[in-house]
Amino acid sequence: MAREILQAIVDGILVGGVYALMAVGLTLIFGVLDIINIAQGVLVILGAYLSYSLSTKAHIDLFVGLLITVPAMFIIGVVIHWAFIRRLRGSERTSMTLLVTYAVALIIEGILYKVYGANDVSLSASYTTSSVHIFGFYLPWIFIYGFILAVVLVLAIYALLYRTRFGRSVRATMQDETAARLVGIDVNRVAALTFGVGVGVTAVGGMLFGATNAFSPNSGYDLISRLLAIIILGGLGSVGGALIASVFMITLESVVTIWYPTWAIVVFYAALVLVLLIRPSGFFGRKAVRAQ
Amino acid sequence: MNESSRLERALKGGGLLALIGIAIAFPQVYTNPAVTNYGVFALIYVTVASAWNIFSGNTGYISLGQAVFYGTGAYTMGVAARDWHMTGTGVFALLPLCGAVGAAIAVPLGLTALRVRRHTFIVITIAFFFIFQLMAFNLSFTGGSSGLSSPFLSWPAATYNTPFYYIALAYAAGTIAIAWLVRRSRFGLQLRAIRDDEDRARGLGVKAMRVKLAAWVISGAITAMIGAVWFYYINQVEPQTGFDPLFDLTIVLMAFLGGYGSIAGAVLGALIIEPLTLWLNTQPQLGGGSLNEILLGAIFLIVVLFVPRGIIPTGGEWITKLRTRGRPAVIPATTMGTPAAAESGTATSVTSAGWSAPTGKGSAR
Numbered sequence: 011m012a013r014e015i016l017q018a019i020v021d022g023i024l025v026g027g028v029y030a031l032m033a034v035g036l037t038l039i040f041g042v043l044d045i046i047n048i049a050q051g052v053l054v055i056l057g058a059y060l061s062y063s064l065s066t067k068a069h070i071d072l073f074v075g076l077l078i079t080v081p082a083m084f085i086i087g088v089v090i091h092w093a094f095i096r097r098l099r100g101s102e103r104t105s106m107t108l109l110v111t112y113a114v115a116l117i118i119e120g121i122l123y124k125v126y127g128a129n130d131v132s133l134s135a136s137y138t139t140s141s142v143h144i145f146g147f148y149l150p151w152i153f154i155y156g157f158i159l160a161v162v163l164v165l166a167i168y169a170l171l172y173r174t175r176f177g178r179s180v181r182a183t184m185q186d187e188t189a190a191r192l193v194g195i196d197v198n199r200v201a202a203l204t205f206g207v208g209v210g211v212t213a214v215g216g217m218l219f220g221a222t223n224a225f226s227p228n229s230g231y232d233l234i235s236r237l238l239a240i241i242i243l244g245g246l247g248s249v250g251g252a253l254i255a256s257v258f259m260i261t262l263e264s265v266v267t268i269w270y271p272t273w274a275i276v277v278f279y280a281a282l283v284l285v286l287l288i289r290p291s292g293f294f295g296r297k298a299v300r301a302q
Numbered sequence: 303m304n305e306s307s308r309l310e311r312a313l314k315g316g317g318l319l320a321l322i323g324i325a326i327a328f329p330q331v332y333t334n335p336a337v338t339n340y341g342v343f344a345l346i347y348v349t350v351a352s353a354w355n356i357f358s359g360n361t362g363y364i365s366l367g368q369a370v371f372y373g374t375g376a377y378t379m380g381v382a383a384r385d386w387h388m389t390g391t392g393v394f395a396l397l398p399l400c401g402a403v404g405a406a407i408a409v410p411l412g413l414t415a416l417r418v419r420r421h422t423f424i425v426i427t428i429a430f431f432f433i434f435q436l437m438a439f440n441l442s443f444t445g446g447s448s449g450l451s452s453p454f455l456s457w458p459a460a461t462y463n464t465p466f467y468y469i470a471l472a473y474a475a476g477t478i479a480i481a482w483l484v485r486r487s488r489f490g491l492q493l494r495a496i497r498d499d500e501d502r503a504r505g506l507g508v509k510a511m512r513v514k515l516a517a518w519v520i521s522g523a524i525t526a527m528i529g530a531v532w533f534y535y536i537n538q539v540e541p542q543t544g545f546d547p548l549f550d551l552t553i554v555l556m557a558f559l560g561g562y563g564s565i566a567g568a569v570l571g572a573l574i575i576e577p578l579t580l581w582l583n584t585q586p587q588l589g590g591g592s593l594n595e596i597l598l599g600a601i602f603l604i605v606v607l608f609v610p611r612g613i614i615p616t617g618g619e620w621i622t623k624l625r626t627r628g629r630p631a632v633i634p635a636t637t638m639g640t641p642a643a644a645e646s647g648t649a650t651s652v653t654s655a656g657w658s659a660p661t662g663k664g665s666a667r
Contacts, residue, residue: 040421046421046424046425094603094607097607098606098610104364104420104421105364105554105558105562106606106610108364108366108421108424109554109555109558109602109606110602110603110606110607112551112602113598113599113600113602113603113606114599114603115599116551116595116596116598116599116602117595117596117599117600117603119595120593120594120595120596120599121596123595124593124596231547235428235429235432238425238428238429239425239429242421242422242425242426246421246422272436272439272440273436273440275432275436276433276436276437276440279429279430279432279433280433282426282429283414283426283429283430286414286417286418286422286426287414287417290417290418290422
């Protein structure tokens with residue numbers, strides 16, 4: 011039994027790393043634009059389908075294919091921001107952006123149904139089916155590769171945020187948009203690029219999700235609700251919080267699955283509600299989030 | 303009260319009576335079940351959207367979890383009728399029970415969710431929604447993924463829809479009346495004060511939690527009852543139809559299309575969208591579900607981007623502009639100031655644009 015729990019914890023940490031990557035994109039978008047991108051879940055699925063097309067039609071390796079899908083998703087993100095998000099202003103902006111991104115999600119989902127049909131598919135390669143035996147744990151290669159890639163990308167996002175001029179303007183915008191504008195930061199450009207980066211990482215998240223799960227066009231709902239729970243738990247706009255929350259939540263779910271496979275996801279949301287009862291701003295949330 | 307406003311009141315009153323007359327006569331004129339089916343669904347959604355509006359439209363807390371109540375009502379009806387072996391029309395006596403169950407679950411959910419605001423609140427309502435859907439799938443008494451069937455009604459097929467039409471009409475009228483009473487009352491003013499600035503409202507002595515919870519419970523109880531009616535009408539509830547994410551979204555779309563926060567807006571939005579989606583579903587050349595979804599999303603985008611305040615407020619503005627030919631009709635003494643202030647004043651007083659709201663009471667500012 012102890013062995014199963016340990017295995018579940020290891021799995022949870024590895025899968026949690028992938029969720030962390032998707033959640034970081036979502037929480038960054040929130041931090042800079044003050045919106046929740048409901049379409050993030052279906053964008054992950056779109057990324058997965060792009061990888062699927064590349065690997066089945068053009069026989070490009072899943073990881074190599076990311077060189078194409080990441081820029082593609084980045085551009086999709088910038089376009090969504092330019093076409094829809096940028097135009098919204100005023101007192102109802104919060105609810106409006108939610109509705110707009112929900113509508114975008116619906117449209118993308120509808121297109122995916124049209125193109126790929128409603129059947130479950132999954133990504134396959136030599137490393138999605140084989141596993142390795144380390145320290146007595148059976149770990150599929152894809153979990154290990156995926157975890158490494160996710161960690162590298164999250165570190166890269168950290169470096170981008172804390173070591174570059176662009177990152178400084180992103181953080182300035184997150185802290186105070188008006189002040190950032192006053193010191194000469196092009197807030198619209200920062201917002202567009204952040205949205206692009208936030209959506210761009212879904213290409214990687216989607217590929218890894220698709221390689222470890224069967225997916226269909228409506229898998230996005232399940233994903234987005236998990237991601238939302240994660241970023242709320244971590245504290246909206248907190249990158250570190252998103253990392254910790256995703257590993258915590260996915261590990262919790264994975265451990266509960268040993269005993270109650272059907273109830274694991276309920277525990278997942280119940281944990282969210284419980285934490286928010288004690289700390290309404292999440293693990294690392296700014297107090298302001300609640301006062302808004 | 304001058305001559306023209308008296309005329310306007312008479313016109314509005316007459317219009318309302320005419321609408322009620324049309325609504326009552328509808329199934330007598332169009333007896334085809336395929337047509338009355340549209341009427342039943344439209345009225346169910348008028349009720350649901352108006353109930354949503356009582357809470358979310360007044361407080362500004364957007365709930366994306368109304369399906370929790372809708373599904374709970376349907377399941378309460380199903381489980382109670384099955385376990386107590388009720389059949390026939392007697393089952394309608396269970397409706398108050400369904401409302402009570404809806405209210406009973408609304409209290410703990412509200413006490414939890416209403417502690418947080420804005421995005422966090424929305425996400426919590428989504429989380430509740432998923433918890434309830436999973437419970438419907440996994441609990442032993444809910445019938446799992448095959449769901450529950452309603453007791454059989456031995457009504458003739460030709461007029462089967464008519465009683466449901468009148469029940470739904472009664473619920474729709476009742477909900478609109480409640481919404482109107484709430485809007486006019488001190489309670490409604492407190493709710494809108496919370497929407498405009500919760501901290502200031504609290505500072506002025508509004509018991510924010512109590513007031514929000516009351517609106518939430520009213521909205522939940524109504525939604526649960528109409529959910530039970532819907533279940534009895536379509537004879538079947540499954541976890542994914544009783545607790546449907548698109549349901550949550552559709553209500554919000556209805557309210558925003560008609561005019562967020564206005565009573566007439568929610569009604570109009572429901573009357574436009576529900577028949578439209580029903581009709582789209584019956585058009586095989588449109589490829590069924592997926593194109594339907596794309597269209598719904600596209601309508602949504604068009605509304606939010608081009609008519610962001612909804613049909614009723616924007617339409618009202620156009621009519622005023624036409625009538626006054628560009629001259630300002632009435633110069634409100636209180637909102638005069640810098641152009642920016644006047645503009646934000648109109649933006650926040652969307653609430654006053656419905657036909658039922660006395661002008662000037664819309665915004666608590």
